Amino acid sequence: xGSFIYIVKDEDTVIIEEKRKELEQRLxxxxxxxxxxxxxxxxxxxxxxGTLRPVKIKDGYTTFYYNxxxxxxxxxxxxxxxxxxxxxxxxxxxxxxSMAAAYILQTFYMNGPAYVVQDGHLIVPWRYMEWxxxxxxxxxxxxxxxxxxxxxxxxxxxxxxxxxxxxxxxxANSGYTPESLVDAIAVIHGTKYIYKLIDKDSEHKQNKNFYxxxxxxxxxxxxxxxxxxxxxxxxxQVQYLMDIIYKLADKDEITERGENKKEAFGLQFFxxxxxxxxxxIKRIAEVYNKDFWKLYQPIIGKKRKNFFSKxxxxxxxxxxxxxxxxxxxxxNDDDMLPVWKPNRDMQLSEKLENWFEDIKKQFDTYIxxxxxxxxxxxxxxxxxxxxxxxxLNIYVNxxxxxxxxxxxxxxxxxxxxxxxxxxxxxxxxxxEGEKIFDQxxxxxxxxxxxxxxxxxxxxxxxxxxxxxxxxxxxxxxxLELRKKVxxx
Numbered sequence: 164x165g166s167f168i169y170i171v172k173d174e175d176t177v178i179i180e181e182k183r184k185e186l187e188q189r190l191x192x193x194x195x196x197x198x199x200x201x202x203x204x205x206x207x208x209x210x211x212x213g214t215l216r217p218v219k220i221k222d223g224y225t226t227f228y229y230n231x232x233x234x235x236x237x238x239x240x241x242x243x244x245x246x247x248x249x250x251x252x253x254x255x256x257x258x259x260x261s262m263a264a265a266y267i268l269q270t271f272y273m274n275g276p277a278y279v280v281q282d283g284h285l286i287v288p289w290r291y292m293e294w295x296x297x298x299x300x301x302x303x304x305x306x307x308x309x310x311x312x313x314x315x316x317x318x319x320x321x322x323x324x325x326x327x328x329x330x331x332x333x334x335a336n337s338g339y340t341p342e343s344l345v346d347a348i349a350v351i352h353g354t355k356y357i358y359k360l361i362d363k364d365s366e367h368k369q370n371k372n373f374y375x376x377x378x379x380x381x382x383x384x385x386x387x388x389x390x391x392x393x394x395x396x397x398x399x400q401v402q403y404l405m406d407i408i409y410k411l412a413d414k415d416e417i418t419e420r421g422e423n424k425k426e427a428f429g430l431q432f433f434x435x436x437x438x439x440x441x442x443x444i445k446r447i448a449e450v451y452n453k454d455f456w457k458l459y460q461p462i463i464g465k466k467r468k469n470f471f472s473k474x475x476x477x478x479x480x481x482x483x484x485x486x487x488x489x490x491x492x493x494x495n496d497d498d499m500l501p502v503w504k505p506n507r508d509m510q511l512s513e514k515l516e517n518w519f520e521d522i523k524k525q526f527d528t529y530i531x532x533x534x535x536x537x538x539x540x541x542x543x544x545x546x547x548x549x550x551x552x553x554x555l556n557i558y559v560n561x562x563x564x565x566x567x568x569x570x571x572x573x574x575x576x577x578x579x580x581x582x583x584x585x586x587x588x589x590x591x592x593x594x595e596g597e598k599i600f601d602q603x604x605x606x607x608x609x610x611x612x613x614x615x616x617x618x619x620x621x622x623x624x625x626x627x628x629x630x631x632x633x634x635x636x637x638x639x640x641x642l643e644l645r646k647k648v649x650x651x
Contacts, residue, residue, distance in 0.1 A: 165238075165252035168262050168281045171316060176275035178247055186272040187220045190242055190265055192298055194218040194225070196488050196502055197261035198232035199240075201225075203561055208541050210548040214561035231501065232492055233257035234556045234624065234633075235617055253281075254617070257492055267291045276307040276316065285313075285325035289337040293486035302483045310334060310343040311441050314350050315463050318456060324351045331360060336482075340472040341375060346441035350455065354383065354446045375471045378437035382430060386446050389426040401451050405444075405458055407431055412440060412465050438467040498630070500637035503644045515634075519648045522582055522635070526649055529578035536577050543567065543580050550587045554596045554629045555616065560640030575651050579639050587632060595628035 178186065200215035218227050223244030229236045237258045238251035248269050253259040263279060267288050270277040279286040292303050310327065317324055327334060327347050334344055348356050361376035386404070393400050404427075410418050411431050419427035434443050440462050448455040487508060489499045496509040503509055536542050543564075550557040567576045586592060597605060601613040612619045638644055645651065 166255055166259060166282055168250055168253055168259070168266055168279065168286070170247075170266055170270065170277050171280050171313075171320065171322060172273070172277035173275055173316060176273050176277055178269065178272050179274050182272045183223075183244075186269065187223070187242070189268060189299060190248070191218060191220045191225075193264050193268055194227070194261065196298060197264060197492070198230045198257055198501070199227050199261055200229045200231050201227045201561075202229045202236065202558075205544075205561075205564070207544045210544045212544065212547045212551060213558045214564055215558045216561040230256075230258040230261060231558075232261075232494065232498075260492065264291050264294065268295065271303045271306060273306065276309075276312045278313050278316070280322075280325070283323055283325070285327070285330065287330050287333040287337055289333045290486065290491065292337065293484050294488070294491040296483055297485040297487055297491075305338045308338050308340050308343065309467065310339040310347040311350070311467075312343075314347050314441075326351075328352050328356050328360070340469050342438045342467065342469050342472060345379060345437075346439055346445075349439075349442040349445045350459075354442060354449060357442065375437065378433045378471075379439065379442065381433040382437065382439060382443050383446055385426045385429040385433065386443070386450060389430065390450060392426065397451050401447065401453060401458075403427075404430070404447055408434065408440065408443060409461055411435060412462055415468065436470055438469050440465075440467070497634070498625075500634055500644060501641060503641055505643060505647070518631075519638075523648055525582050525585075526578050529581055530574060533574065534578070534581060535574060536581065539571050539577055539580065540568065542584065546580070546584050546587060550583075550632060552610065553587070553593065554632055555599060555612070555624075557629075557632055557636065559636055563640040575649070579649070583635060583639075586635060589628075592628040592631065595626050596632075598626050599623045599629065 195217050199218050201218060203214045203216055205212050205214055215229065215231060218225055218241075220242055224242065226239055226241035228239050233254070233256045235254070235256070235258065237254050240248075240250035240253065240258075240262055242248050242265070248262070248265045250262045253262050259281070263281065263286050266279040267286065268291075270279065270288075279288075288305070296302050314324065327344070328351070331344060331348065335341065345357055345360070348360065357379060361379060389404065390400060393403075395403070407419050407427055407430070410416070411434060415435070417428065417431045417435060419431055430443065434440060441459060444459050444462065445455050447453065448458055488494075488502055489496050489509065492499075495512075496503075497512050497515045499509065503511075547557075547559055567580070570576050599612060599619065600610050604611050604613075616624075638648060
């Protein structure tokens with residue numbers, strides 16, 4: 164049991180080598196911005212603690228299994244030159260969203276259409292594209308905006324089709340053309356679903372302008388009229404209809420003209436105008452009770468000319484908005500201190516800014532009084548061990564811990580750790596922090612969660628005092644934020 168994410172693509176669709184370096188740089192940014200961390204363990208003085216190190220892609224490889232936004236570990240995930248982004252079980256929270264973002268980013272660097280799926284459900288790229296704009300100041304456009312290509316790939320590989328009708332708005336926002344969206348919905352769900360879609364907008368009924376949905380209705384009407392008026396049997400009718408559609412697809416020319424061929428002419432005309440070959444063939448398959456994919460086979464892979472949405476790419480580039488990391492992960496800015504930067508559009512709360520002032524006063528007091536720690540390394544190890552046991556999943560940044568050890572005699576670093584020591588042993592922090600444990604077990608002196616960490620209620624995990632401890636370690640690990648608060 165578990166949740167899995169993977170890419171669906173043709174066998175020969177691979178990462179474009181000329182773009183691999185940029186992809187790796189941006190994947191590294193996505194991993195770190197989304198809280199992915201490498202977990203390492205340090206043991207000193209009989210105490211073992213966990214440390215978190217930012218993800219780096221080195222020589223085309225990285226692996227990790229912990230997400231600090233979710234505060235949980237899943238199975239190994241990462242990136243390799245040979246296979247690109249990879250993962251096993253990803254859960255359903257920030258770890259999952261982070262990996263989906265990485266997979267989607269990779270699809271923009273591949274030489275053919277590729278689609279990201281989680282447990283049989285298509286992951287629509289729209290929100291991820293808005294986050295990428297925030298991260299990279301660039302609007303990604305779909306490598307292939309024809310959603311029918313997705314349907315064709317899924318059919319070829321025998322994969323269950325996603326519910327594109329329910330996702331139609333997000334797919335349109337992602338940049339898939341209206342023509343291909345109509346075709347995909349018709350093929351997967353049936354042509355009746357198209358009317359559920361286009362009937363939502365009744366504007367065309369209020370004026371004399373000609374709209375795209377009029378083309379769809381006209382395709383349907385001409386098929387119905389042809390069946391009613393043709394003297395041929397069903398087999399001959401289907402043969403004729405498919406012949407004229409294949410000719411239109413091959414030559415982009417209307418071949419059927421004349422008074423006795425007005426339905427055939429109308430069918431070709433409105434298919435040419437709408438580019439909805441799949442919709443027309445699906446409707447023929449429904450009317451005549453035929454196998455759609457047998458009829459559609461000669462059309463697979465053919466490029467369509469989109470009359471109504473030919474300029475959508477230019478318009479779409481202006482439509483994609485920027486979505487901050489906090490908003491993308493549905494977090495408040497106070498809990499995103501690991502990714503805080505001076506030029507970021509992050510609004511830290513007044514409460515947090517006041518807290519910064521309070522701990523700066525403590526820091527200044529330690530410096531002015533020249534307070535030092537008798538055995539600093541031992542105390543740091545003991546405190547980190549104690550914090551993890553008593554507040555759970557409290558980990559220090561590995562780079563900051565190493566920085567501390569390199570400057571262990573520096574009073575500034577000792578002051579930082581003295582503040583941490585006072586914080587974790589504060590009676591208020593300890594009392595509030597204990598709420599995370601199973602209260603019956605706690606009465607017996609056993610510190611454990613009732614249902615295991617992963618299933619523990621987020622409100623318990625994020626009780627105010629525990630988050631204070633976590634935010635403090637995030638503050639000191641973020642060099643730019645540390646300079647803002649402590650000055651070094």
